[in-house]
Amino acid sequence: MSEHADTPGGTSIDRRIPSALADLFQEVILDHYRRPRNKGSLEAPTHTVTMNNPLCGDVIELSISVRGDRIDEVRYEGRGCSISQAAVSMMTERLKGARLGEARALSAKFTRLLHGEEALQRDEKLGDLRALAGVSKFPVRIKCALLGFNCLDELIGEPAAGKREPETGPGEQR
Amino acid sequence: MVAPPYDIEAVRRDFPILEQKVNGQPLVYLDSAASSQRPRAVIDAIRRHYETSHANVHRGAHELSVRATEAYEDARTCVAAHIGAEDTAEIVFVRGTTEAINLVAGSLGKARIGSGDEILLTKMEHHSNIVPWQLLAERTGATLRFVDVSPEGRLVLDDYGRMLSERTRLVGVTHVSNSLGVINPVREIAALAHEAGALCLVDGAQAAPHLALDMGALGCDFYAFSGHKMCGPTGIGVLWARRAILEEMPPYQGGGEMIASVTLDGSTWAEVPHKFEAGTPNIAGAVGLGAAIRYLDGIGLDAIRRYETELTGYALERLGEIEGLRIYGPTDGRVGVLSFTYLDVHAHDLATILDQRGIAIRAGHHCNQPLMEHLGIDATARASLYLYNTPQEVDALCEALHLAGELFCRRV
Numbered sequence: 001m002s003e004h005a006d007t008p009g010g011t012s013i014d015r016r017i018p019s020a021l022a023d024l025f026q027e028v029i030l031d032h033y034r035r036p037r038n039k040g041s042l043e044a045p046t047h048t049v050t051m052n053n054p055l056c057g058d059v060i061e062l063s064i065s066v067r068g069d070r071i072d073e074v075r076y077e078g079r080g081c082s083i084s085q086a087a088v089s090m091m092t093e094r095l096k097g098a099r100l101g102e103a104r105a106l107s108a109k110f111t112r113l114l115h116g117e118e119a120l121q122r123d124e125k126l127g128d129l130r131a132l133a134g135v136s137k138f139p140v141r142i143k144c145a146l147l148g149f150n151c152l153d154e155l156i157g158e159p160a161a162g163k164r165e166p167e168t169g170p171g172e173q174r
Numbered sequence: 175m176v177a178p179p180y181d182i183e184a185v186r187r188d189f190p191i192l193e194q195k196v197n198g199q200p201l202v203y204l205d206s207a208a209s210s211q212r213p214r215a216v217i218d219a220i221r222r223h224y225e226t227s228h229a230n231v232h233r234g235a236h237e238l239s240v241r242a243t244e245a246y247e248d249a250r251t252c253v254a255a256h257i258g259a260e261d262t263a264e265i266v267f268v269r270g271t272t273e274a275i276n277l278v279a280g281s282l283g284k285a286r287i288g289s290g291d292e293i294l295l296t297k298m299e300h301h302s303n304i305v306p307w308q309l310l311a312e313r314t315g316a317t318l319r320f321v322d323v324s325p326e327g328r329l330v331l332d333d334y335g336r337m338l339s340e341r342t343r344l345v346g347v348t349h350v351s352n353s354l355g356v357i358n359p360v361r362e363i364a365a366l367a368h369e370a371g372a373l374c375l376v377d378g379a380q381a382a383p384h385l386a387l388d389m390g391a392l393g394c395d396f397y398a399f400s401g402h403k404m405c406g407p408t409g410i411g412v413l414w415a416r417r418a419i420l421e422e423m424p425p426y427q428g429g430g431e432m433i434a435s436v437t438l439d440g441s442t443w444a445e446v447p448h449k450f451e452a453g454t455p456n457i458a459g460a461v462g463l464g465a466a467i468r469y470l471d472g473i474g475l476d477a478i479r480r481y482e483t484e485l486t487g488y489a490l491e492r493l494g495e496i497e498g499l500r501i502y503g504p505t506d507g508r509v510g511v512l513s514f515t516y517l518d519v520h521a522h523d524l525a526t527i528l529d530q531r532g533i534a535i536r537a538g539h540h541c542n543q544p545l546m547e548h549l550g551i552d553a554t555a556r557a558s559l560y561l562y563n564t565p566q567e568v569d570a571l572c573e574a575l576h577l578a579g580e581l582f583c584r585r586v
Contacts, residue, residue: 017577017580017581018197018530020530021526021527021530021581022581024526025523025527025581025582027584030582030584034518055538056522056537056538056539056553057538057539057543057546057552057553058522079552080520080522080552081520081521081522081523082519082520082523082582083522083523138526141522141526144522
């Protein structure tokens with residue numbers, strides 16, 4: 001990742017901002033956060049699920065329409081931090097038209113990316129999701145990035161082999 | 175700011191944890207409303223207890239047990255004096271505020287609250303002063319009602335006049351809001367409750383660390399607080415209640431320590447407060463809490479309050495200068511619990527950014543989901559101040575917020 005806080009987009013960030021932060025909040029992530037793709041609901045989804053992160057209140061409702069073994073349409077509604085909302089927006093871009101097997105593989109790959117598998121940063125199948133590689137340096141935020149994929153896993157069944165279980169947050173504190 | 179009423183640098187040196195760097199930056203700890211830090215006096219008192227005096231209490235016939243019992247009961251006396259309790263028997267040691275409220279809901283609920291009765295709470299209560307009553311309502315058929323919160327973040331006191339009735343059995347209210355920082359007029363509320371024939375329970379978790387307390391003057395019937403928010407250990411807290419009420423209430427948990435005698439046909443209960451302390455208590459925790467109270471009293475709650483009021487005023491002023499930042503809660507009659515939102519940067523993203531600058535804040539709903547819903551937000555960032563925080567730390571917070579703003583307002 002970048003030595004200085006210069007992001008791939010080319011904007012020079014104040015040097016007081018640690019590079020890990022500039023990597024975490026990349027412009028493409030802020031773009032999906034502010035201009036979400038495929039946000040809304042489907043008229044006649046074949047599958048819908050709502051999941052939340054009770055620790056922080058982030059919530060995502062994912063709806064998909066499956067025809068045969070392909071995901072025809074996908075939409076989500078959600079509220080929460082930039083990481084959870086950008087990740088689900090990016091995810092929906094990769095899901096449209098994907099076979100169920102491809103969608104499961106995507107989920108497994110993304111989880112590995114978040115756990116620091118660097119080679120996946122060059123995997124084009126992940127699309128914009130690659131911008132979330134910086135989350136691996138912030139373990140407490142991994143569950144944010146996975147919320148949308150947790151919904152997907154819930155909808156389309158068994159996770160592919162090698163996929164780690166999503167982290168669950170600790171209980172409430174005052 | 176005017177000169178502080180005590181030596182802040184000396185106080186900071188009393189807290190070993192503050193002398194460290196986090197993510198390469200000096201630690202700026204602004205999360206004391208979640209849990210405060212401990213001075214060396216507390217850490218040493220706990221260590222000394224384990225090194226020299228530990229045994230079980232109230233039952234041994236040997237020297238160490240005598241010492242441990244004396245230390246445990248001495249802590250009770252210390253708490254009683256600190257909060258102006260008339261009688262040390264009115265101090266029940268519990269795990270924390272949550273257990274104290276569950277104790278009252280569990281015990282009093284059984285004895286006094288039934289179908290058709292009402293419990294009057296407020297919309298700014300912490301989950302720990304809502305959920306125990308919801309469980310009680312499920313068991314008994316009682317109804318919960320909630321006093322409203324004004325846009326400024328204060329209780330709508332007129333609601334008490336409207337909602338109190340002969341059906342109201344208990345009024346529960348937080349002394350200080352853990353999200354808004356507002357100090358509620360609990361004395362007035364307790365008087366209104368009593369006029370209606372109801373008991374009054376006050377959640378003091380966020381008040382006890384900051385305010386000098388006098389149970390006689392406050393006029394409530396139950397007061398609950400936690401040790402770990404006032405420089406003491408985790409796992410120890412206090413339920414204060416009037417002796418006559420405690421004597422009337424049935425036990426909360428059964429076990430050793432809380433009985434007078436046990437036969438296979440039945441048992442009789444120990445005198446209060448022991449009737450409510452089943453099992454081996456958190457002895458070292460009580461010793462640590464006693465040390466924490468002595469430490470705070472050494473500085474003086476009034477001096478701490480004066481300093482924190484100054485510091486909170488400074489923080490409100492500095493944060494108020496930041497464009498796009500919105501603070502929740504009133505500007506006066508409050509403590510230094512500062513909940514805010516900033517631009518469209520989500521509270522969790524703010525917390526991550528500030529953490530990279532060594533600044534610890536809390537993000538989320540703060541166990542205040544009904545209040546957040548009422549305010550129409552999902553989450554806030556919360557910076558909370560305590561006796562060891564400084565204006566320089568407030569400056570560091572503001573500077574880091576500017577960085578967060580720059581980071582999120584890049585050309586995208």
